[in-house]
Each structure stands twice: as structure tokens, then as C-alpha cells.
Amino acid sequence: xxxxxxxxxxxxxxxxxxxxxxxxxxxxxxxxxxxxxxxxxxxxxxxxxxxxxxxxxxxxxxxxxxxxxxxxxxxxxxxxxxxxxxxxxxxxxxxxxxxxxxxxxxxxxxxxxxxxxxxxxxxxxxxxxxxxxxxxxxxxxxxxxxxxxxxxxxxxxxxxxxxxxxxxxxxxxxxxxxxxxxxxxxxxxxxxxxxxxxxxx
Amino acid sequence: xxxxxxxxxxxxxxxxxxxxxxxxxxxxxxxxxxxxxxxxxxxxxxxxxxxxxxxxxxxxxxxxxxxxxxxxxxxxxxxxxxxxxxxxxxxxxxxxxxxxxxxxxxxxxxxxxxxxxxxxxxxxxxxxxxxxxxxxxxxxxxxxxxxxxxxxxxxxxxxxxxxxxxxxxxxxxxxxxxxxxxxxxxxxxxxxxxxxxxxxx
DNA sequence: GCTTTAATTCATCAGGTGGTGAATTCCCCG
DNA sequence: CGGGGAATTCACCACCTGATGAATTAAAGC
Numbered sequence: 442x443x444x445x446x447x448x449x450x451x452x453x454x455x456x457x458x459x460x461x462x463x464x465x466x467x468x469x470x471x472x473x474x475x476x477x478x479x480x481x482x483x484x485x486x487x488x489x490x491x492x493x494x495x496x497x498x499x500x501x502x503x504x505x506x507x508x509x510x511x512x513x514x515x516x517x518x519x520x521x522x523x524x525x526x527x528x529x530x531x532x533x534x535x536x537x538x539x540x541x542x543x544x545x546x547x548x549x550x551x552x553x554x555x556x557x558x559x560x561x562x563x564x565x566x567x568x569x570x571x572x573x574x575x576x577x578x579x580x581x582x583x584x585x586x587x588x589x590x591x592x593x594x595x596x597x598x599x600x601x602x603x604x605x606x607x608x609x610x611x612x613x614x615x616x617x618x619x620x621x622x623x624x625x626x627x628x629x630x631x632x633x634x635x636x637x638x639x640x641x642x
Numbered sequence: 643x644x645x646x647x648x649x650x651x652x653x654x655x656x657x658x659x660x661x662x663x664x665x666x667x668x669x670x671x672x673x674x675x676x677x678x679x680x681x682x683x684x685x686x687x688x689x690x691x692x693x694x695x696x697x698x699x700x701x702x703x704x705x706x707x708x709x710x711x712x713x714x715x716x717x718x719x720x721x722x723x724x725x726x727x728x729x730x731x732x733x734x735x736x737x738x739x740x741x742x743x744x745x746x747x748x749x750x751x752x753x754x755x756x757x758x759x760x761x762x763x764x765x766x767x768x769x770x771x772x773x774x775x776x777x778x779x780x781x782x783x784x785x786x787x788x789x790x791x792x793x794x795x796x797x798x799x800x801x802x803x804x805x806x807x808x809x810x811x812x813x814x815x816x817x818x819x820x821x822x823x824x825x826x827x828x829x830x831x832x833x834x835x836x837x838x839x840x841x842x843x
Numbered sequence: 844g845c846t847t848t849a850a851t852t853c854a855t856c857a858g859g860t861g862g863t864g865a866a867t868t869c870c871c872c873g
Numbered sequence: 874c875g876g877g878g879a880a881t882t883c884a885c886c887a888c889c890t891g892a893t894g895a896a897t898t899a900a901a902g903c
Binding site: 645646647648649650653676677678688689691692697698 | 862863864868
């Protein structure tokens with residue numbers, strides 16, 4: 442059934458492989474996904490993967506690479522007044538996660554959280570690149586701002602995990618606007634609020 | 643060097659295997675860890691694992707099983723006035739994660755988040771068991787309480803991820819008391835605060 | 844139209860995977 | 874002290890893993 446040699450028509454196998462890889466990595470993680478599964482899902486011989494990519498690592502890197510440049514996505518956020526930045530930040534992140542990029546993002550998290558070695562990559566990326574952009578222009582001593590950044594990250598990461606990875610209901614099905622309304626005030630406190638207030642409410 | 647037959651002295655191999663499994667599952671996740679690696683780390687023949695456990699699944703389940711019964715750990719929390727429950731909740735969870743159980747907990751998360759199938763397990767467990775205990779006695783309509791529970795979970799999960807799995811600095815090294823002071827007010831808002839407040843601070 | 848280049852499959856490799864059955868050695872109970 | 878049962882290792886099994894090199898076919902460039 443599968444004749445040998447080049448197929449007729451446009452050459453789309455490379456993209457098919459990337460699509461299949463995205464899906465499978467998102468479902469089963471990095472080590473839980475085999476090249477043969479990917480090839481089968483893409484309707485292609487396993488050797489094609491090595492023809493197009495150097496190996497499993499490169500396939501993973503290219504298929505789940507962040508489909509959007511964090512700098513670009515967060516540009517608007519960094520330009521907003523820190524005192525009202527939270528709402529836009531939450532909205533922007535939700536928007537990104539509900540785009541076609543979702544499979545890549547889940548795959549990235551699943552593959553990346555799977556092992557300690559890969560987690561280091563995520564730490565560098567989230568830590569230095571993303572957080573620093575989110576915190577740009579926030580007043581305060583550097584040490585304090587860094588701590589605030591981690592706290593913001595903790596809330597955002599938790600939101601992504603619960604809503605998109607674990608999919609806890611009813612939060613997973615809540616509307617985007619509702620989630621923004623619910624979470625933004627907490628994020629805002631981490632960003633610029635009084636961290637040492639006593640006996641609120 | 644390794645003689646055949648039973649070793650002299652006390653029989654500790656079973657515990658050695660469990661310890662090694664905990665460590666390796668925490669570092670490399672479920673599929674990233676092989677039985678032979680575990681056996682090697684435990685200084686034992688691979689066949690021992692099948693002698694003591696039914697297979698890799700049971701080894702994983704037993705080695706990373708929650709070392710503390712959620713019901714017991716959260717008992718004090720559920721008994722506290724909901725209006726001041728957040729501080730105790732955060733403190734309790736931090737305490738648990740800084741106990742010897744940490745390796746098991748990280749292993750549980752790593753193994754569990756690795757694939758979609760295993761994530762369902764976590765969803766059931768966190769969703770029905772843990773959250774319902776945390777939210778016991780919180781006033782409000784069931785649907786609203788469920789949503790509040792998910793929000794609390796999002797902050798707690800994010801905190802665990804950032805502090806213990808990804809280990810973002812400076813949050814990872816912050817003192818327990820400080821983290822409680824920083825995060826508890828936000829958790830409290832999710833628990834019993836006004837979720838629809840406008841233009842705070 | 845011919846040649847170069849890329850896409851595709853096949854056959855195969857060395858090594859790792861989880862798992863099994865039997866043989867050997869020791870502990871513990873009677 | 875004798876014997877039953879548990880602990881331990883060995884020798885395998887069938888299968889899957891990522892990877893390679895050569896052979897075949899089609900598209901692209903001239």
C-alpha cells in the first residue's frame with residue numbers, strides 16, 4: 442500500500458509529523474511518546490523523522506517550541522501602568538492558552554515537568570525571560586520585585602495547571618472574562634499591593 | 643560478587659527499592675525511570691522488583707503514594723473558622739512539603755503530570771477529596787463554593803510548582819513564615835472574600 | 844529532457860524494556 | 874536440627890526503542 446519513493450503532490454509530511462508530535466507529546470509527555478507512534482499518527486515511515494530532524498530531542502524542541510515569542514506577547518503588558526497591569530496580564534495569558542498554541546503549551550509543560558533536567562530549562566526561561574518582562578517598571582527594591590515576580594508566577598502557573606492541564610471543573614469551563622475578574626485582583630496584590638497587610642477584611 | 647540466594651542479615655531490600663524508586667521517579671518521572679535503574683540504585687537484581695511488586699505500576703503507586711492521609715493532614719484546617727482558614731491551610735501545606743514526604747510528592751506530581759491518563763487520577767483525587775475537605779463549611783451556593791475551591795487549588799498548586807518543583811528563586815528559599823504571610827491573604831480572598839469587588843486599592 | 848536534489852520506504856542494528864521461571868541461599872518456626 | 878518459606882540471583886523471552894544506510898521515486902532547476 443505504501444509505495445516506496447517520493448509521494449506525488451505537495452510535500453507536507455514534515456508538517457504532519459510536527460502536528461502529530463505536538464498532539465502526542467501533549468497527551469503522553471516526552472518519554473511516553475515514541476517516534477514510531479508519531480510516525481504512525483503522521484502516516485509516515487519512522488525513518489522520515491530522522492530525515493527531517495536530528496532525533497527525538499530536536500523533534501520535541503521544534504514541535505513544542507513556544508509558538509509565540511514571549512517578548513511580543515507580553516509587549517502590551519509591560520507597557521501598562523503597573524497599578525493596573527494584572528487584568529491585562531491574566532487576559533493575555535488566557536488568550537494565548539486558548540489559541541491553537543494550546544497543544545504546544547500543554548506538551549511543553551508535560552514534557553518539561555517530566556524530569557528534573559528539563560525543568561531547569563523552564564526555570565531559566567520563566568525566571569529570566571518571562572517574569573522580568575512582566576515585572577518591568579514595577580517600583581521597589583530589586584529583591585522585593587523578584588519575590589513579587591515569583592508570586593505572580595505562582596498564581597499564573599497554578600491557573601494554567603488547574604484550568605488547562607488538570608482541567609478541574611468548574612474552573613476549566615468558566616468564561617475567560619469571569620476568570621479574569623476572579624484572579625486579577627489577587628495577581629494585582631502580588632504585583633503592586635501591600636504584601637504585609639495585617640488582618641484584612 | 644553478588645552471590646545467589648538470600649542475603650545474610652535483615653531483609654531491607656523491599657524498603658531500599660521503594661526508596662530508590664521514590665528518588666528516581668521524582669527526578670525522571672514515570673516513563674523516564676526504568677525498573678533496571680531502580681534495581682541498580684537499590685543494589686538489587688531487577689527480578690526482585692517483580693518478586694515484591696506486581697509490576698512497574700504497583701511500584702510507582704506504592705512508592706509515591708501520598709505518605710499522609712489528606713483527611714488527617716487537613717483535619718485541623720477543616721475545623722478552623724473559614725474566615726481565617728487560609729493561613730493555617732498554607733502553613734499546613736508548606737509544612738507537609740518540607741517534610742521527608744517531599745520526594746514522594748514531587749515524584750507523584752512528576753509521574754502524574756506526565757500523561758493525560760494519569761492526570762485524571764490527580765483530578766479525581768484533588769477535586770473530590772482534597773478540595774472538598776478544604777472547603778468544608780464555607781458558606782455560599784454549591785456552585786460558587788466549587789469555583790472558590792478551584793481558585794484556592796490554583797494558588798496552592800502554583801505555589802507548590804514554583805517553590806518545590808521548578809524551584810524559582812527567591813521564592814524557593816523564602817522562609818515558611820514569610821510565604822504564609824505573602825500568600826495567605828490571596829488564598830483567603832478565594833475562600834471567603836468578595837470575588838466581584840471592583841477597583842480595589 | 845536531463846540532472847540534481849529532496850522525499851519516502853525498507854531492512855536492519857545494538858541496546859534497552861518489562862516480565863517470567865527456575866535454581867540457590869538464608870531465616871525462622873517447630 | 875530439620876524443613877518450609879521467603880529472599881535473592883540467573884538465564885531468558887518477546888517486544889519496543891532510537892537510529893542508520895541504502896534503494897526507490899518524485900519534484901525542481903536548468
